[in-house]
Amino acid sequence: GASATLNGAAVLALTKDKDVGFVSQDHVLTAKFDPAQGAGTLTTPGLVGIGVPDAWTQYGAIGRGIGVAVIDSGIAPSLDLAGRIVASVDFTTGAPGEPLVAPADPGGHGTHVAGLIGGDGTASAGAYTGVAPGANLVDVRVIGAGGATTVSTLLRGMQWVLANKATYNIRVANMSLGAAATLSYRNDPLATAAEVLTFAGIAVVVSAGNSGPGETTVTTPGYDPFVITVGALDDNGTPALDDDSLASWSSRGPTALDGIAKPDLVAPGRKMVSLRSPGSTLDQMYPDRQVAGTDLLAPAYFRMSGTSMAAPVVAGTIALMLERNPSLRPAQLKHRLMGTATPLAFGSPNTTGNGLLNVSAAVGSADSASFVPTNPVSDGFATEMYALLVGQAIAWRDPSYNGGVDSNGVLWSDITWDTIAWNEITWENLSWDAFNWAGITWEEVTWEEITWETTSQNVNILGGARGWVLVN
Incomplete structure (x- = not known):
């Protein structure tokens, strides 16, 4: 046999050649993840223990067509993600927001996160498959x-996600990162941006942080009441639940300045195997963390620990839920995740939240109720958005101010926002340039979600407040 690229006339000539038995089109073939087969090959203990294979086989959901934004260090090409990295943009260069010619991950963190969300296990014969192997990665x-990074860089990336929501069907945003909470969430720019994405219909999943075991250590934007905040469980290397424990470094609530119970739930996050970014910073610093797939000479995987690894497990679960029911809003998704979580014998609302993620129960939940936080929206969101939506600045009358308009001494908790239906507002045309962030000091954001099994706890390997933070 032979293959060739031919025009119509040449094909016709071949059909008349007595030495040619038949002519057949050279079809393009694509690998398709089989839920039933995949359920039998997945070996990651934590994912097996929380019911990922059960969700695949019972409901056939693998996240098909759901866009998940990975707001991180980039995503390196991989066989496990072939054809499903639908967009790549970079806000870390001199021309922020420029589309990348080819996906890349110089740090090595984002690729690992992406694999936990949606890797299909091609390079490991299914052993290291992510939660939603049919989802698209942005x-x-x-x-x-x-x-x-800086807060301003993160805000630009989040604005891009909002502006491109419809183009890539972005329904989930994973943020495995955090900064120390020095302000109330009501005054925090990252919390405000996370709320904007949430009210626009994008479920925002955030890692709690790796500053445990002390209390009040949940980072921003994970301390916002509207996002889905995830702590890390140590599965002890087995799918059984009776030997599990809360990872010692997983951040605890309540939130430092607002007293909100966090995290919302926990998911496996210790010694998680996912995709490797060859030649990245982490890959070069810790070559002993490389894990081989089917090709023993070119390891395709990497081992990491942290709430950064727990958050994408939840993000992938949401992709499965949305494939089954695309109409679910972020509040409904959060309600289902928390309502179906497996209660744990250890922990509390400020350490393990509502319990351990139960993937099969969450995907199978028929509960349509919404989770409604009792906390108000952030002041930054309320003050700036009101003028954009209503066309005039917030004004109220205080009898003690001679009947005039006064904004002094009035608490936001006293204001009722019932007349504004946030979920019915279209946010696609929103520009962060319309926000007034005067007086905000942009704090450096440390990638404190990166953790390793090292003998030295809380060691910043790159020095200062700008580098990787390692914990046991």
Whole structure:
């Protein structure tokens, strides 16, 4: 036999050649993840224990067509993600927001996160498959190779996600990152941006942080009441639940300045095997963390620990839920995740939240109720958005101010926002340039979600507040 690229006339000539038995089109073939087969090959203990294979086989959901934005350090090409990295943009360069010619991950963190969300296990014969192997990945690079960024860079990346929501059907945003909470969430720019995405219909999943075991250590934007905040469980290397424990470094609530119970739930996050970014900063620093797939000479995987690894497990679960029911809003998704979580014998609302993620129960939940936080929206969101939506600045009358308009001494908790239906507002045309962030000091964001099984706890390997933070 032979193959060739031919025009119509040449094909016709071949059909008349007595030495040619038949002519057949050279079809393009694509690998398709089989839920039933995949359920039998997945070996990651934590994912097996929380019911990922059960969700695949019972409901056939693998996240088909759901866009998940990975707001991180980039996503390196991989066989496990072939054809499903639908967009890549970079906000860490001199021309922020430029589309990348080819996906890349100089840091090595974002690729690992992406694999936990949607890797299909091609390079490991299914052993290291992610939660939603049919989901599309949207690569939003906001963190450099050294593991640090600024709040303003993150805001630009989040704005891009909002503006491109419809183009890539972005329904989930994973943020495995955090900064120390120095303000109330009501005044925090990252919390405000996370709320904007949430009210626009994008479920925002955030890692709790790796500053445990102390209390009040949940980072921003994970301390916002509207996002889905995830702590890390140590599965002890087995799918059984009776030997599980809360990872010692997983951040605890309540939130430092607002007293909100966090995290919302926990998911496996210790010694998780996912995709490797060859030649990245982490890959070069810790070659002993490389894990081989089917090709023993070119390891395709990497081992990491942290709430950064727990968050994408939840993000992938949401992709499965949305494939089954695309009409679910972020509040409904959060309600289902928390309502179906497996209660744990250890922990509390400020350490393990509602319990351990139960993937099969969450995907199978028929509960349509919404989770409604009792906390108000952030002041930054309320003050700036009101003028954009209503056309005039917030004004109220205080009898003690001679009947005039006064904004002094009035608490936001006293204001009722019932007349504004946030979920019915279209946010696609929103520009962060319309926000007034005067007086905000842009703090450096440390990639404190990166953790390793090292003998030295809380060691910043790159120095200062800008680098990788390692914990046991």
